Amino acid sequence: MRLSLRIACLVIALPPLAIxxxxxxxxxxxxxxxxxxxxxxxxxxxxxxxxxLYRYDILYTLxxxxxxxxxxxxxxxxxxxxxxxxTNRAVEFLFKIPLFIPFVVVGHAMxxxxxxxxxxxxxxxxxxxxxxxxxxxxxxxxxxxAVSLIWKNLALAVLLVLGAYRSVDETFLEAARNFGAxxxxxxxxxxxxxxxxxxxxxxxxxxxxxLASFSVPLMIGSGEPPQMVMIDVYYRINYQGDYGTxxxxxxxxxxxxxxxxxxxxxxxxxxxx
Amino acid sequence: xxxxxxxGGRAGVPVGWxxxxxxxxxLAAVVxxxxxxxxxxxxxxxxxxxxxxxxxxxxxxxxAKVLQGDMLRALxxxxxxxxxxxxxxxxITVPLAYVLARLPIPLKPLILMIFLLPQAFPQLPVFVNxxxxxxxxxxxxxxxxxxxxxxxxxxxxxxxxxxxxxxxVPEALEEAAINLGASRLKSFFSVALPLAxxxxxxxxxxxxxxSLDEFTGTxxxxxxxxxxxxxxxxxxxxxxxxxxxxxxxxxLMVPGILLLxxxxxxxxxxxxxxxxxx
Numbered sequence: 345m346r347l348s349l350r351i352a353c354l355v356i357a358l359p360p361l362a363i364x365x366x367x368x369x370x371x372x373x374x375x376x377x378x379x380x381x382x383x384x385x386x387x388x389x390x391x392x393x394x395x396x397l398y399r400y401d402i403l404y405t406l407x408x409x410x411x412x413x414x415x416x417x418x419x420x421x422x423x424x425x426x427x428x429x430x431t432n433r434a435v436e437f438l439f440k441i442p443l444f445i446p447f448v449v450v451g452h453a454m455x456x457x458x459x460x461x462x463x464x465x466x467x468x469x470x471x472x473x474x475x476x477x478x479x480x481x482x483x484x485x486x487x488x489x490a491v492s493l494i495w496k497n498l499a500l501a502v503l504l505v506l507g508a509y510r511s512v513d514e515t516f517l518e519a520a521r522n523f524g525a526x527x528x529x530x531x532x533x534x535x536x537x538x539x540x541x542x543x544x545x546x547x548x549x550x551x552x553x554x555l556a557s558f559s560v561p562l563m564i565g566s567g568e569p570p571q572m573v574m575i576d577v578y579y580r581i582n583y584q585g586d587y588g589t590x591x592x593x594x595x596x597x598x599x600x601x602x603x604x605x606x607x608x609x610x611x612x613x614x615x616x617x
Numbered sequence: 618x619x620x621x622x623x624x625g626g627r628a629g630v631p632v633g634w635x636x637x638x639x640x641x642x643x644l645a646a647v648v649x650x651x652x653x654x655x656x657x658x659x660x661x662x663x664x665x666x667x668x669x670x671x672x673x674x675x676x677x678x679x680x681a682k683v684l685q686g687d688m689l690r691a692l693x694x695x696x697x698x699x700x701x702x703x704x705x706x707x708x709i710t711v712p713l714a715y716v717l718a719r720l721p722i723p724l725k726p727l728i729l730m731i732f733l734l735p736q737a738f739p740q741l742p743v744f745v746n747x748x749x750x751x752x753x754x755x756x757x758x759x760x761x762x763x764x765x766x767x768x769x770x771x772x773x774x775x776x777x778x779x780x781x782x783x784x785x786v787p788e789a790l791e792e793a794a795i796n797l798g799a800s801r802l803k804s805f806f807s808v809a810l811p812l813a814x815x816x817x818x819x820x821x822x823x824x825x826x827x828s829l830d831e832f833t834g835t836x837x838x839x840x841x842x843x844x845x846x847x848x849x850x851x852x853x854x855x856x857x858x859x860x861x862x863x864x865x866x867x868x869l870m871v872p873g874i875l876l877l878x879x880x881x882x883x884x885x886x887x888x889x890x891x892x893x894x895x
Contacts, residue, residue: 359709587749595742
């Protein structure tokens, strides 16, 4: 390349790179640094505090993410199977809607729907399914968070899984149908195995985003332990100003995300061979 | 859809089959619109005593109230921020995406990797430290601080989608222009850019919607001085101003739904999947 072109490239690349490095890469590294400092000295006390105060919250977060992921994937696998075999444009369109609804709105909608005095309980009490004086609270607990995350991620899962199913050649399905395979068998024996890699990628991606979800548990959470990890980070800083412990929790969340990313990269490389 | 001769007994009962299809559509509509419908009811509920199924008094009182108050300011601020973020992101990303797609620049994988980071790791713990950095240069709680924190996420979407867009423009067309004596700059403006325009528009809308809906960064950097609609809605919702929060939530849904309807025909599903991350 000519020198003038090189300089032009540098000038072009610099501003966007500077923003991401300044406001993401450096703060990311400083998480690791701050998590190892307590009262201006190197120490592991922050991690000890995380272990003492937040180990159940980490498990709680993993449980919610895992439960939601399994629910989303099971649902998407069969719904997309149906949509792949019998095209249904209306249903396909409806399931795209949550993609365009922000997480905060989902959080608020579920809060209104699932609270003890929410719309769902009002409907259920009309048919006499619940006791009005002691209404169950689905919001303000792990189920409320899980339902919200499932609802929001369903759209993404349907989009990705359906994309993978559509790339499976029609002739395979026709052959199976000619041998009398039911829709269930076509999904289980053809569509699912042939799009396993895409499913793993979609799953890894959604799992990380569920681990890191902040606005949904912030709106639906009960304010009492157990909490999801992101809420712990936020409260630790907002109410205690304790950056050390908050960043230690942050580093643990990065490690969890990296574990998932490692799985993702391994699946991608296997797909290549 | 045609079903072969061995396609199962269901094909013989088209009426039952059609009913089943309709049932599927109704079920999907309930799953999708159910949670959203209570927002609509709450936004017009002036009096609603539990456990009645519908409000006792319905009216537009809260709509009128909201359209004069703080919400309008949050709406204006959020809109202005989104416009500024979109313009700045577009200006600095289009040239970079072209360079990444076409020229053999050094460290390309590393650059792409850096633009992947904000998607791969949880945002909140990082943004907590970004907020400290922004306060250090006196941008915390300021308009431009919020713009910058939005641009971190916006750049990721923009760089990846626009690089893909420029890659999809056939290189041979540009080579032809260059062989005929056009400069790199000329071939960019008269060949690559016009062909990439539809993809760039899709990517721009994505960035705009991202900024409009961004919550975490705005809450950390802007609060309590700069409020956008998502943060305003969060505050009213946890403060049990359910009518005001529901109206804000409905307003927040409008741009996304408009975009979905508008772009359903034009947009490839690769771009569509990016929207789920907002």
